[in-house]
Amino acid sequence: MGQGPYAAYRIPFTDFNMHDTGVHSSEIHEQGNKVMADAHLAEAYRSSTLRLFTHRLQAISEVPGFERLRDRARAIKCEVIEHLDYYLEQFADNVERRGVKVHWATTAEEACAVVRQIAEQAGAREVVKAKSMVGEEIELNQALEAAGIRPVESDLGEFIIQLAGERPAHIVAPAIHMTRRDVSELFVKHIHSERTEVPERLTAIARRTLREMFAKAGMGLSGANFLVAETGTVVLVENEGNIRFSTTAPRVHVTLVGIEKLIPRFADLGVFLRLLGRSGTGQKLTSYTSLLTGPRHAGEDGPEEMHVVLVDNGRIKTLADPKMREVLYCIRCGACLNTCPVYRKIGGHAYGWVYSGPIGALITPQFVGLQQARELPFASSLCGACREVCPVRINIPDLLLHLRSEAQEEVPLPRPKGSPVRERTSMRLWAWVMNRPRVYALGSRLARWGQWIIARKGWIRRIPFYPASRWTDRRDLPALAPQAFRTLWKELHDGDE
């Protein structure tokens, strides 16, 4: 037990059990509805996304030529992804020359095994982790725990959700769904801290608790924001200093990174650094930008050993798809989440895996397969707000449409509840009618005549069968107008002559 706000609280090992593993994207409706029904949670998402969205707008308004910067970033990413083999080899050669050990991992299991072996060889009982979405993706914490190695998250947001046994609710702000009160309760419950809702005090508690871990951990693990092929540099941006600490204090440092994070030249970094902070959090630059170029030399600070684990885990498959390849341009700024009206409503966990929001609806089906993530591409009104903010201009709505057609081809929808026929059957019937204007006109006349059963004063309150029932559960439906336009036209036309 600590004494006062600055005492070190102990982190309990036993509480570190992720409750949330695997893919649950098929539950997006239920999980999303839960968030909307929970006023506290709904407000946390609303206010936090709005804040990040507003900060971004302010930040980009100060940059002349911001749109050109986006064009440039897109062109660079396109170049990298189209020649990924070349840049990967260049990066690997350069980083090895700097004394870094490079590992290649095709699957999540391979990646976990590589990290575990490095930790075991280093004799690390504790691994201090900086924020890594790839780590979440491969469920590294579970793999380490299974091997008796204790992973400790040092990013404040990640630390919070680790205590809660949750997955990140947002790509950049993992605990975006939690208020200071939620955090306070977690701290009291899990690390027996004093009860406070003052953000500075909460931060101080986490800082004090984690500081001990930086000194103690035998290994530090980070992700990477960019890998510079030309120089073999690992680039990391952050605000808390925990990444700098995790990558320099422990004797061994491991960078766990997806192969799409490459940029060709050191000069390109300027383009991306100007975009990333502004797009993600509305900062000109994050508080820290670390450029790591290998283990320490004699008389310097830093780790004795440095490893880079280059992870595929579905990326090569995505690369092979000429249409979906574009999702590999993503620099994980989270701007599309903050602007997305659907994400704002249903939150990050509803997407059922690691990545959420519009980009999550694209990435998840690539990495875990459409079979498990069929619902995600449909979780969008296709409003295009995401494309408007994407720093690398990923055409998200277009790709969602593409995935929708793949979903209908590859993972046919079972007959919806309350529907006499499958969706495809009704679409075929619809197309058949729409291709026959006389049938269409006759059908609409019959429907006009028949709707007296359900229509009152021009409105329909309830249609008992799918999919119209989904409309009338919460909205009224205007009745068909007394005459279709094509009927009215005859009079309009006569008046014209």
Next chain:
Amino acid sequence: MAKPRVALFITCLGDQFFPQVGECVVRILRRVGVEVTFNPAQTCCGQPAFNTGYRDEARAVASRVLDLFDDADYVIAPSGSCTSMVRVFYPELFAGDAKRLQKHAALRERFFEFSEFLVNVMKVEDVGAKFPHRVTYQDSCHLLRELGVEEEPRKLLRQVRGINLVEMQDYRLCCGFGGTFSVKYPEVSVAMGDDKLRAARESGAEYLVANDSGCLMHLAGLIHRQGLPLKTLHLAEVLASQ
């Protein structure tokens, strides 16, 4: 000089649910001096199927649209969404089909949404309308982001006699309709619609004006169910008021 011949693409929702919008469009178009035609062989642009991922069905319906308007100088739709479907999404739908793509290229440059046609092609902003009410305009997403039409409807509205045009909070935010999204994710769709209606009411507007039948159906349906003191109108209905 002969009057330009303008074919009206009424859209399926317009035809069935909002024929009065079509009437208003015809009246305004005639007022600005064009000849209006209507080909009754038209039905739908194919978007419902395309939007839901049924591309074969969408293609079958969309193919017909390519052949309907050969004799018109322009084709006008009172919908940003259907215009986007024809102009922006058809090339993707017909990818690899050289004949249809060629046909599409000839149609695309003549196909306009109603407000952009008036402002950008006919160079008209004042259509002689009078509408002494407080009005807020809601951008429909396809019109705004696929076609980049943001100012044109506002230019037209500003010229209306007696109108008090106010912007609502987050007017660029989607209303939640989203085509089949409205029935696939009805809870989210409605929650987004409720936000939109709250913003519209906070603006003090009596009328929420939009340019797409889908958004209007969704929002009007919510208003009617909840008995809210707010009315919806299509842009053309305001511009036809005198």
